[in-house]
Amino acid sequence: MNFKEDNYTGQLPALSDKPIEKFYQEVLEGLGSIPKRLQSKYFYDQQGDILFQQIMDCPQYYLSRCESEIFQNQAPKMAHFLQSAYDSFDLIELGAGDATKSQFLLQSLTEHQVDFTYMPIDISGYILSVLQDRLESQIPGLDLVPFEGEYFEMLAQATCFSSRPKVVMLLGANIGNMAPQDARLFCANIRKMLKPDDLAIIGFDLKKQPQVILDAYNDEGGITSRFNLNLLTRINKELHGNFNLNNFVHYQTYDPGNGACKSYLVSLCDHTVTIADHSIKFNRDETIFMEVSQKYQLPEIDELARYVHFEPIYRCQDLKGWFIDDFWQAI
Ligand SMILES: C[S@@+](CC[C@H](N)C(=O)[O-])C[C@H]1O[C@@H](n2cnc3c(N)ncnc32)[C@H](O)[C@@H]1O
Incomplete structure (x- = not known):
């Protein structure tokens, strides 16, 4: 099944090794789990690559x-x-x-x-x-x-x-x-x-001064936030999703005890998202775990x-x- 075809029928793809179908299966699996998560390897479509290059230029990064x-x-x-x-x-x-x-x-x-x-x-x-x-x-x-x-x-x-x-x-x-x-x-x-x-x-x-680490993933210009939200845009484009990006905000944590710096997207309201013919409910304040950056x-x-x-x-x-x-x- 080709998700990019115009005559898309809304049917579930068969299990397959094709990258687009693997992407679909792993997104559904991640958003179906408790707590919800997405895999950071999917950050890197063309727009994700460009945003990551901008992150590398940020003074805090x-x-x-x-x-x-x-x-x-x-x-x-x-x-x-x-x-x-x-x-x-x-x-x-x-x-x-x-x-x-x-x-x-x-x-x-x-x-x-x-x-x-x-x-x-x-x-x-x-x-x-x-x-x-x-x-x-x-x-x-x-x-x-x-x-x-x-x-x-x-x-x-x-x-x-x-x-x-x-x-x-x-x-x-x-x-x-x-x-x-x-x-x-x-x-x-x-x-x-x-x-x-x-x-x-x-x-x-x-491991270093915790605020230095936290700031690296929380730039004031919001590039890291756009980088995280871009994965939802990618799901919309490639998997027929209907995420409204305004319903999510980026949230970053760093725990100096265990060295885990984690990115989340937080749902701002109760709402439902569809991806192909799957519905996924989000409660207000519910999180999607996006990525760890371990120190x-x-x-x-x-x-x-x-x-x-x-x-x-x-x-x-x-x-x-x-x-x-x-x-x-x-x-
Ligand atoms: C954080 S960037 C780092 C790029 C480069 N090593 C650097 O230091 O500037 C991560 C790179 O790994 C690639 N990547 C992430 N997950 C991958 C995977 N599972 N298999 C192959 N490449 C992957 C991404 O496309 C991206 O280009």
Whole structure:
């Protein structure tokens, strides 16, 4: 069933692996659960990608600036480290986005004439085309093979691409968009696809002054709010929904105790929304959980690495000590 066809009949789709039907099933499942939730991987349609790029430019959103600083200042050292570890390798980036940070490493590796293939993986075809256009003009000669789709389906393909050692990157605090138990499972799944001595490079946002964290997800210009609400617009457009965005407001929390910074949309009134031929009731003040952005302490990162059979071997921090990109070797 094609949700975008004009002759839409309002019937339920059959269970399927097609992305649009999976989107529909996961939205209904999330909004049918108590409390309601949506999956943040669906934030990233074209408009979501553009809004996320605007979030990265917000003065309060320190994460991108800290990680860009790490890559800008330390890429030559990172490149030297990788060059001395491997004669050649495949550099696979999960959730690459527009490669804002990794571009510095790609540049350094290319300047050092390192033999590598860059394989960005992203669920958003739009952002992959932005990335490809930019990198092809900025880094001529870069060997780039993009993979559009879900992390692990694409990682399975990318790891079979050659027999060379693998370096898998997960930047932008993407790991933070998972609850700690899901992050463990995620890292364990990465490890399963690697061989001993392969590497993972993972970006973690560190625990810090709680107000600094809360402000990063609550910009005064309301971009983060529009980013969250855009998922309802996406459901309206792609799944024949009728969300009225004026019935919801964005609400952000941060718990310095457990390091979880969470985004919600809160219903402002009792109302009913339809998606295809499904009705979903919202009570006034009822919430939809949208996304977690988990913050870590260094011992928690070490514990996570070792729990999933990696050894942390190289650590890059920004000058403020707010963000870390950790190199883990598969053992
Ligand atoms: C927070 S952005 C970070 C982008 C980039 N790593 C950076 O640091 O600027 C998350 C990216 O991961 C992608 N993404 C989210 N969930 C995904 C999934 N399940 N599979 C593949 N890509 C995903 C999104 O499309 C988006 O481009």
